[in-house]
Amino acid sequence: MLIDHNNLEEYQDPMNYDLEFGGETKKYNFYLEVARLNPGEVLELACGTGLTTIYLSKLGINITGVDISSAMLAYARFKAQGLPVDFIEADARTFDSEKRFSMIYLTGNAFQAFLSDEDQIALLGTVYKHLEPNGVFVFETRNPMGTDLSNQEExxxxxxxxxxxxxxKVSGIQSYDSRNHIMHWVTFRDWGSKKTTSRIACRFTDNDTLKRLLTNHGFSIESQYSDWDKTPFTSLSSSIISVCRKSEELGSTSF
Known part of the structure; x- marks a missing residue:
């Protein structure tokens, strides 16, 4: 499995992470609606500080969050005090539980953190194993056809x-590895009195490949959207939001 330890650099300051990336109410409500349409226990993989997990829990969803970052989870647990939500430190590729869930989701484009075919297949194996029969799998990812993948200076x-x-002030540079379909971003945050640098790598998967990957690993795609308002996906949309259903029989594992 391809592991990029730099990917954890973005997640060492959870309080400021929430201030920079929180408040996406439309997104939270999208996942809330799907959860309510599929009653039962919910699992969020790569939950981070629990921005979405806690929102759903406060509104009555029985939910568990899993993440690989101990720093992010510590803050999630702090914020969730008094709520009936569990946070588990684990790698989504190898997470193993006896529980089965009616809905599993990833958000924040977390699907792109799985940088190889093997990583993606391991993730989908985790999802398939832990979904109840006919359970729903939902996630979003940036669409390479709708994204500027050029190399850019700061x-x-x-x-x-x-x-x-x-x-x-937040700025950055980007460098795209077209052979492996991986974008390398370097982010600079400038406080005036100090400046921090963090790196992250994200894999871009085109929608044809994504559809084939999902179908071959036990999922049928019910809907694809370009935004949280459920605008239908087009080839040039910047995002691919996929709502999938666990198939009755696991498809071929060939990529």
Whole structure:
């Protein structure tokens, strides 16, 4: 399995992570709606600080979150005090539980953190094993056809207000490995008095390959959207949001 330890660099400051990336209410409500349409226990893989997990738990969803980062999970547990939600430290490729879930999902484009065919297949094996019969699997990923994959020098990406009330400027560079379909991003966060650097790698999978991968590993695709408003997916959409159903029989494992 292809492991990029730099991918964990983005997840060492969970409080500021929430301030930079939190507040995506449309996304949270999308997953909430799917969960309510598929009653039962829910599993979020790569849950991070529990931004979506906790939102669903507060609204009555019986949910478990799994993540590989101990720092992110520690903050998730702190935020979730008093809620009936479990957080488990584990690798989504090898996670093993006796529980079976009516819905399993990944968000935050976490699917792209699985950097090889082997990684993706291991993830889908985890999902298939832990879904109840006819269970639903939902995730989003950036669409390579709708994304600028060119190599870029440092560019301003945005800003956020940190936990101390300081405005942090965010910029970065990107370099695309077309052979392996992996984008390498380097992110700079500038507080004025200090500047941090973190690296992350994300794999881009085109939709034809994605459909074949899902079908071959036991899933039927029910819907694909381009955004949280359920706009139908097109070839040039920036995102692919896939709602899949566990098939009765596991398909061929050939890629």
């Amino acid at each position: 560019t301003i990406w945005g800003e956020f207000i940190d936990r101390a009330g300081i405005k942090v």
